[in-house]
Amino acid sequence: MEIKGNITILVAILTVASMLLPFRTDGQQRKSSAEKENIRTIEIDELVVRGGKIRYRNRGNPAVELIDSVLAYRDKNRSTNFRSLRYQKYEKIVFSFTNLGERLQSMKLLNKFKFVFDNLDTTRSPGRAVLPMYIRERLSDYAYDGETGNANETIRGERMVTFEEHMDDQGIGEWLNYLYEEVDIYQNNIQFLTNKFISPISSVAPTFYRYYITDTLISGGERCTRLYFTPRNKADLLFQGYLYITMDGTYAVKRAEIEVNKNINLNWIKESRIVQEFRRSDRGGWILEKNETAIDLGYSKKGLGFFGQRSVSYRDHIFNEPIPPLNFVKQNARADSxxxxxxxxxxxxxxxxxxxxxxxxxxxxxxxNNMPTFRRFVNLMRIVVASYHDFGKFELGPVSTFYSYNPTEGSRARIGGVTTPKFSKRVNLDGHISYGFGDKQFKYKLGTTISLTDRTIYEFPVRSLRFSIQKETKVPGVELYFVHEGSAYLSISRGIDDKLFYNKTIRAEYFHEFENHFSYRLGYNFTRQKPGGGLDFGTIPSLDIGELSVDLRYAPNEQYYQKKTVRVPIPNRHPILQFNYTLGNKLLGGDYNYHLLRFNASKRFYPSVIGYTDAQLETGLVLGTVPFPLLEMHNANQSYIYQATRYNLMNFLEFVSDKYASLFVDHNFNGFILNKIPLIKHLGLREIVTLKILYGGLGDNNNPNLNTPAIMTQWGLMPLPKDKDGNPSTFTLDRGPYMEMSIGIGNIFKVLRVDLIRRLTYTTNPNITKWGVRFRFKFDL
Structure with a gap:
């Protein structure tokens, strides 16, 4: 290969002299200026010589041949190759505020908090001062049985900063566990920062990464080759960094320095870095010795942010020895000890x-924690975030329900609250009273929950008894998740929203959770139901419902943040399975005999590089002859807030079924497409596509449209609802499935998602819309 042009070579001969020796490749001589003067020597760690652009190839590439050798020995070198393994693990997580400028520190509003800034640390993040504010330490014993694949981590001690009752310490811990999920580079795919990345030593890694040999050196007494890896496509969800590969024939990873490619679409993440160090055990295999992760978070590069560091060390390893069964017994992770x-x-x-x-x-x-000013500030933040105001033994809220509106009740005022553990650790009281200025009626609720453990009802695992009585309204078929009934957020709605149930309900239930995240709930419910607004039960003035129910739920490795009355799940790759059986019987006080069965399965999938998919499958069956309020009234949404588990272009009470199956699929590309478009890629937007399908049917025995008035009276059926002009407004799914799909743009200003939704079927039903725009606020990394 012929090279043309000028080349300058730096030659260092011991410490005598350094000379620049320029020469030309066309045979002509050039006189060296080094003959006339001495050149000062500057010592550098690495010299990179860049030539013209050369096409990268895997074939015949020494770097790729080296990574192929790593892949060939990968299974032999991983720690799971031992027959058994035990060790002690120490973990420390520290979170600090960053970019605390002089202007912020000198604000009069913070005068009472000046002492906090005495703890500024200039060594934690080189080049800047950070303010550490949170720390968690954890010491645990780990055991792994290679023959059975069983693994268990027993926590011996945990210590953390707590802000007493102001925050959910357990929820913060779960969020940290999720954020700092264990990284195993020997896995094909690595879960990191809520996303799945292809490992640089994955079996398919040479297809997605480029590799370059940069140096040979001694690391921890081992002769290693330093291998640089970088994504082939800078916009893909991949890592970059260095691998130190041993050159003794084992081709093990001695050290890994991993960073997230700065060109990809990661929300709130400024920088991140993982450093892992391995050592050869006395049994020949390789084990993780040191594990450090640093994440720099913030809305903007120069604005206030957070710097989180996780350091893990391992010691007292025991290899290939029998492990007592006691080591695999799941502990109560929340034990006081x-x-x-x-x-x-x-x-x-x-x-x-x-x-x-x-x-x-x-x-x-x-x-x-002892400062009244700080307590007032936290209470203000609690009102904004959790919608409750703390009065010590009692919390007032939810604030979002103090005023709302719907066409039937008109303007609605409500006030209520819940007791705190300061009132009683084991007995919790909650309730509210409301008044509708349109229907001129009072509503109320009073409930008590008794913890059957020495923990509160908010601490996992829960075992409790609950009793409640209430008189309230309910939109037919609507099940709310993470939004309170009567919330002001639901006051603005599209279309005709004039149908309500007025329910008087007495309920008792027993709830039991287990450490493996299996739970069951046993309940009795009696409801006297009357129609409201534009709803009519025909000749039946009211409906009595008496039910016994069993709910089973299994959510292995579930993580969540506990709010005041609901748990907000932190999505992970594990499935959630739920089954419900309800028995309705006249002996229980109801007017009808029937059985209701429902099964639901949901899971997040991580197809590498192209984002993640949330899928939910549900099926249900009603056995018996019942009127429409006891049928499945499919979960519709007439608000302008996008609801992931509801049909956003379906009207309330538009469809009823006694058997159904539904599938929701929501795929977030995480910017896989938009991140490759010039100009747009700098906005950090994310593309989402959603498809919702519902198959259903209504048996002849439950379809009033197929029965005479005499038979309807005999069987106790009610006519399906009609609008104010007497036209049908409730239908069956007898013409195929209901379908809607949407295309959305997420991560607008890092928190907003907007969806354009298209209704694909049953587009001739009255008072519907084929197209709709919905929005939601969502925090994602």
Whole structure:
């Protein structure tokens, strides 16, 4: 290959002299300026020589041949190759505020908090000062049985900064576990920052990454080749960084330095870095010795942000020895003994000493918890985020329900609240009273929940009894998730919204959760139901419903953040399975005998590189002859807020069924397409496509349209609802499935998602819309 042009070579001969020796490749001589003067020597770590653009190929590439050798020995080198493995693990997570400018620190509003800034740390993040505010330490014993694949981590002690009742410490812990999920580079796919990345040593990695040999060096006493890897396409959800590969014939990863490619669409993430170090065990295999993860989060590069660091160390390894069965017994992770370890315990067992700023975090949090000003600030934030105001033993709320509107009740005022653990750790009271200025009626609710453990009803695992009585309205068929009944957010709706149930309900239930996230709920419910607004039961003035129910739920490895009355799930790759059986019987006080069965399965899938898919399958069956209020009234949405588990262009009470099956599929490309379009890619937008399909049917025995008035009276059926002009407004799914699909843009201003929705079937039904635009606020990384 002929090379034309000028080349300059730096030659260093011991410490005598350094000379620049320019020469030309066309045979002509050039006189060196080094003959006339001495050149100062500058020592550098690495010299990169860049030539013209050369097409990258896998074939005949020494770097790719090296990674192929790594893949060939991958299974032999991973720690799961031992017959058994035990070790002690110490984990430390520290979160700090970043970009605390002088202007912010000098604000009069923060005068009472000046002492906090005494704990500024200039060593944690090179080049800037950060303010550590949260720390969690955890010491645990890990056991792995290679023959059965069983693994268990027993927590011996956990210590963290707490803000008493102001925040859900357990929920914060779950969020941190989710954010800092264990990274195993030996897996084909790595779950990191709520996304799935292809590992640089995945079996398909050479298809997605480029590899370059940059150096040979000694690392931890091992002769290694330093291998740089980078995505072939900078816009794809892939890593970049360095692998240190041993050159003794084992081709093991001695060290990995991994960063998230800065060109990809990761929300709130400024920078992230993973460093893992491995060592050769005395049994020949390789084990993880050090594991560090740093994440820099914030809305903008220069604005206030957070810097999170997780450091994990491992020691006291035991290989290939029998493991007592007790090591695999699941512990109560929330046991008081785990959290009550004193200073002596941590001084003896902590793998690394805390720095001065880390010790100061505990002292700072104690001081803040005792400050009235801080408590008032947290209470204000609680009103904004959780919609409750704290009065000590009682919390007033939800604030979002104090005023709402619907066409039947008109303007509606409501006030209510719930007791806190300061009132009683084991007994919780809740209730509200409301008044509709349109229907001139009072509504109310009073309930009590009794914890059957020494924990509150908000602490996992829960075992409780609950009793409640209420008189309330309910939109037919609507099941709300993460939004309170009567919320102001639902006051603005499209179309005709004039049908309500007035329910008087007495309910008792027993709830039991287990450590493996299996739970069941046993309940009795009696409801006297009357129609309201434009709803009519025909000749039947009211409907009595008496039911016994069993709910089973299994959500392995479930993570969630506990709000005041609901748990907000943190999505992960594990499925959630739910089954419900309800028995309606006249002996229970009802007017009808029937059986209701329902099954629901949901899961998030992570097809590598192209984002993730949320899928939900549900099926249900009603056995018996019942009127339409006891049929399946499919979950519609007439608000302008996008609802993931409801049909956003279906009207309330538009369809009823006694058997049905539905499928929801929502795929988020995470910017896979938009991130490749010039100009648009800088906006960080994400594309989403959604498809919802509902198959259903109504048996002849439950279809009033197929029966005479005499038979309807005999069987107790009611005519299906009509509009104010006497035209049908409720239908059956006898002409095929109901379908709607949408195309959405997410991550607008990092929090907003907007969907354009198209209704595909039953487009001739009255008072419907074929197209719609819906929005929702959603926080995603």
């Amino acid at each position: 785990v959290f009550s370890r004193g200073d002596d315990f941590w001084e003896r067992n902590r793998h690394q000493e805390l720095s001065k700023s880390e010790r100061g975090i505990y002292e700072t949090s104690d001081s803040l």
